[in-house]
Amino acid sequence: MREFLDVVRSVLDHEVVDSNEMPCGMVDDIEVEGGAGGELRVTALLVGAGAWADRLPRPFGAAAKLIFGRQRTRVPWGEVSVITERIKLRSRASELGLGGADRKASRLIGRLPGA
Amino acid sequence: MKKWVEIFLGILTAMGGFVEVGELVFSVNAGAKFRFSLLWVSLVGTVGIIVYCEMAGRIAAVKEQPVFNLIRERAGLDAGLLTLVAATAVNLLTCTAEIGGIAIVWQLLSGWPYRWLIVVAFVFLLLTVWVLEFEWIERVFGLFGLLMCVFLVAAVYLRPDWGQVAAGFVPRVPHLESTSEYYLFAYFVVALLSSIMLPYETYFYASGVIEDGWNPSDINLNRIICVVGMTLGSVLGVALVILGTQVFQPRHIEPELPGAAALGPAMLFGKVGLIAAILGMFFAFAGAAIETALTNAYNLAQFLGWPWGKFRPARDAARFTLAWAATFALSALVIITGVDPVSVVEYSIVFSVVILPFTYFPLLVIAADKDVMGEHANGWLANALGWFYLVVITLAALAAIPLLIITHGGQG
Numbered sequence: 001m002r003e004f005l006d007v008v009r010s011v012l013d014h015e016v017v018d019s020n021e022m023p024c025g026m027v028d029d030i031e032v033e034g035g036a037g038g039e040l041r042v043t044a045l046l047v048g049a050g051a052w053a054d055r056l057p058r059p060f061g062a063a064a065k066l067i068f069g070r071q072r073t074r075v076p077w078g079e080v081s082v083i084t085e086r087i088k089l090r091s092r093a094s095e096l097g098l099g100g101a102d103r104k105a106s107r108l109i110g111r112l113p114g115a
Numbered sequence: 116m117k118k119w120v121e122i123f124l125g126i127l128t129a130m131g132g133f134v135e136v137g138e139l140v141f142s143v144n145a146g147a148k149f150r151f152s153l154l155w156v157s158l159v160g161t162v163g164i165i166v167y168c169e170m171a172g173r174i175a176a177v178k179e180q181p182v183f184n185l186i187r188e189r190a191g192l193d194a195g196l197l198t199l200v201a202a203t204a205v206n207l208l209t210c211t212a213e214i215g216g217i218a219i220v221w222q223l224l225s226g227w228p229y230r231w232l233i234v235v236a237f238v239f240l241l242l243t244v245w246v247l248e249f250e251w252i253e254r255v256f257g258l259f260g261l262l263m264c265v266f267l268v269a270a271v272y273l274r275p276d277w278g279q280v281a282a283g284f285v286p287r288v289p290h291l292e293s294t295s296e297y298y299l300f301a302y303f304v305v306a307l308l309s310s311i312m313l314p315y316e317t318y319f320y321a322s323g324v325i326e327d328g329w330n331p332s333d334i335n336l337n338r339i340i341c342v343v344g345m346t347l348g349s350v351l352g353v354a355l356v357i358l359g360t361q362v363f364q365p366r367h368i369e370p371e372l373p374g375a376a377a378l379g380p381a382m383l384f385g386k387v388g389l390i391a392a393i394l395g396m397f398f399a400f401a402g403a404a405i406e407t408a409l410t411n412a413y414n415l416a417q418f419l420g421w422p423w424g425k426f427r428p429a430r431d432a433a434r435f436t437l438a439w440a441a442t443f444a445l446s447a448l449v450i451i452t453g454v455d456p457v458s459v460v461e462y463s464i465v466f467s468v469v470i471l472p473f474t475y476f477p478l479l480v481i482a483a484d485k486d487v488m489g490e491h492a493n494g495w496l497a498n499a500l501g502w503f504y505l506v507v508i509t510l511a512a513l514a515a516i517p518l519l520i521i522t523h524g525g526q527g
Contacts, residue, residue, distance in 0.1 A: 013187045013195075015180075015420050022431075026187065026420035047420075055192055068419070085180055085188075102421060105433035114245060115429040 005083070007042055015086045016047060016075070016098070024093035024102075028052035031074065045080070045087070047098055048072040073097045118336070125340035126347065128257025133348020134355070135403035136216035136373050137209070137464040138310035139396065140457070142352050143370045144525075145303050146359020151275075151283030154356055156304050158284050160311030161349035163504045165341050167312070167475055170482040170497060171321035172337040176329040177491045182321040183417035186477045189487065198477060199418050201470035206315050206407045206414075208463040211446040213404035214240070215456030216373045220396045223374045230451055237447035240404055244439060249326040249425035256402030262395030263351050265388060269379045270354035273361040280357065295522070302518040302525055305511045306461075309468035311352065312508065315410040317478060322413040326426055334491060371457050373400075404443070412438035461524055468515045471508045479505060 005011070007030055016025045028051035031044040050072030053064040075089065075096055082088040093099035109115050134142075145153040171182055178185065187195040218232040225232070244252065291297050324337065358379040363370045370376065373396065380388030409425075416423030416435045423435040450456060479501040483493040493501065519525075 013192060015184055023416075023420050023422045026418075049419075052192055056196070060196075085178065099422075102433050105437055106430045109433055109436055110430040112245075112429075 010083060011042075011045070011087060016045070016089065017086050018089050018093040018096070018098065019081075019091055020093075021088075022093055022099070024089075024096075024098040025073075026052070027087055028072075029055060042077050044077055045075040046072055047075060069101070071101070122336060122339055124254065125336070126344040127261060128253050129340050129344025130347040130351070131257040131260030131263070132253075132399070132402050132406070133345060134260075134263055134351050134399050135209075135310075135313070136213050136396075136400050137313070137460050137467075138307075138352055139216075139355060139376055139399070140371075140373050140460050141303065141306050141310045141464065142355035143359040143363065143376045145307055146356040146361075147363035147368065147370055148359075149289065149300060149303065150360045150364060151279050151356065152287070152289040153300075153303055153307055154280065154283030154353060155286040156307045157311065157349055157352050157356065159286070159507070160308045161345060161352075162500070163308075163507065164312045164316060165345050166497065166500045166504055167317050167478060168320045168345065169338055169341040170478050170493070170501065171317040172324050172329075172341060173334050173491060174478070174482055174488070175321040175324040176333050176337055177331050177488055179325065179330055181325055181413065181417040181423075182318060182478065182481075183414045185481050185487070187418055189481055189484070190477045194477070195418060198473050199414055201473050202314055202318065202414055203411050205463065205467050205470050206411045207442060207445060207449075208459065208466060209313060209315060210404050210407040210411075210442055211449045212456065212460040212463040213400045213407065214443075214446050215450045215459055216400040217397060217404065218450070219372055219456060220374050220377075220393055220400065223377065224390070224393050230453075233447055233451045236401075236404075237443055240401065240408070240443050241440060243401075244405055244409070244425075244443075245429070249323070252405060252425070253323065256398050256405065259398035260395060260402055262391050263399055265380045265384070265391040265395055266358055266376065267351060267354040269383050269388065270357040270361075272383050273357065273379070275357050275361055280353075283356075298518060298521050299525065301514065302522045305468060305515050305518055306464050306525070308508075308511055309464045309471065309515070311349070312471060313464075313467050314471055314474040315407045317474070318414060319406045319410045322410070322417075322424075326424055328426075331491065373460070404446070408439040408442035408446075411442045412436070458524065461519075465515050465519050468508065469512045472505060472512050475505060475508060 011027050012030055014027050015023055016027060018024050025047040027045045028048060029046040030042055031046055032040050033043045034040040048071035049064060049068035050070040053061040056064060079089045079091060080087055081090045174182055186198060214236050217236040218229050221232045222229055362379045377389055377392035380392040412435045413423060415438050421434045422432045424432060429436045481487055483498055485492045
């Protein structure tokens with residue numbers, strides 16, 4: 001039996017958490033393989049402002065990249081472990097190159113007392 | 116027992132956190148200009164904010180997932196982003212207005228230079244949110260905001276004609292002298308409604324539900340706190356209208372500055388009244404400034420998938436922390452340039468109502484969706500009230516800017 005999943009409804013624009021349940025972005029776009037007439041298969045999740053900005057009308061997309069950056073991280077579909085409201089991954093965010101901006105910001109404020 | 120304490124504190128903090136600078140200014144002025152004839156707007160607005168906060172809180176408790184996260188999931192990227200941008204801009208404006216309000220109110224008490232007080236307020240807000248846990252932020256500002264009850268006591272002491280007060284709750288337009296007076300009345304209807312239903316309140320409330328770790332078993336707690344706490348909070352707003360009517364209207368004073376409201380308690384109870392009024396306003400405005408700054412950080416983080424929440428140490432929610440700090444910093448920068456704080460209050464209220472339909476519509480759609488909410492989806496009453504208020508705020512949103520222009524910013 002073949003299984004189908006409505007990826008637009010159940011995956012796209014959902015929150016991504018790593019194996020420690022730490023939020024590490026949203027499913028900002030989905031990479032699919034295959035062409036017209038053939039079978040389509042999801043190969044990866046794309047995470048980062050660079051991915052969602054490209055889904056906006058052009059001038060807005062350019063503005064979004066200016067503010068939020070062009071980062072776009074590819075997470076192979078095989079990394080997905082559980083799909084509920086959140087998309088849970090098998091690895092830690094740092095191993096997949098996710099959450100980099102937060103780690104950078106964390107180094108910045110981590111030195112303050114009480115952080 | 117613990118549950119009862121939670122309900123009791125929840126109600127008191129909802130009450131103490133209800134009034135902010137915009138509502139204070141417009142309520143007192145509403146009384147000074149139109150006596151009790153705008154009281155029905157307080158009633159309409161209060162039921163409206165209860166309806167939408169209850170929905171937002173229920174969504175967050177049932178899904179144990181933040182509202183902005185769901186908005187993006189259900190409304191999609193484009194519509195979600197529109198809501199995010201609009202809400203962020205207006206929250207920034209509201210935060211600016213609150214910081215201006217804090218500086219003005221402290222100036223009354225200390226006589227220090229206004230600009231220095233803005234710097235002090237900024238540092239105070241930054242340190243408070245950095246140091247205090249979420250629960251304590253809620254309690255400190257909610258409970259000390261209850262010092263605003265001095266306005267309620269003053270309103271009773273002023274012996275208004277209670278028959279006239281009661282009549283004010285019946286929706287009607289009073290007989291006025293000129294067309295421009297009618298426009299001004301309409302402007303006050305829109306502004307007072309907006310000041311009660313400010314957009315940050317629902318989002319802050321829903322994120323608070325997650326900060327406090329509520330789950331589906333808490334939906335009755337949510338309902339009680341919304342209904343009782345906000346109804347009691349609205350009584351403070353009504354007291355301010357009565358104060359405006361009894362103190363300012365007979366003397367033909369236009370109480371433009373937020374600090375003017377303190378005149379009522381000061382006249383009646385001397386120094387003690389003045390200090391209670393000023394401290395009450397300070398905690399109410401500072402609480403609202405904190406809520407708007409945190410709301411901006413919540414919204415951004417939930418839309419973009421950043422780790423968020425005061426329940427995490429700051430280093431584990433670093434961009435979230437930077438976002439609320441940046442909101443305080445930007446707001447302080449805007450108000451320190453010397454822009455007129457009263458105009459900022461005015462614009463924050465008018466632009467809030469313009470974006471209100473964008474921020475409320477997704478909440479209504481999600482709360483009504485049985486696929487998302489299951490058995491906790493809106494019943495007929497929540498749906499009927501939700502749609503009624505959506506129509507009301509859409510009409511108010513359409514009328515807001517034309518009325519702002521026609522009345523020269525409420526000057527008549």
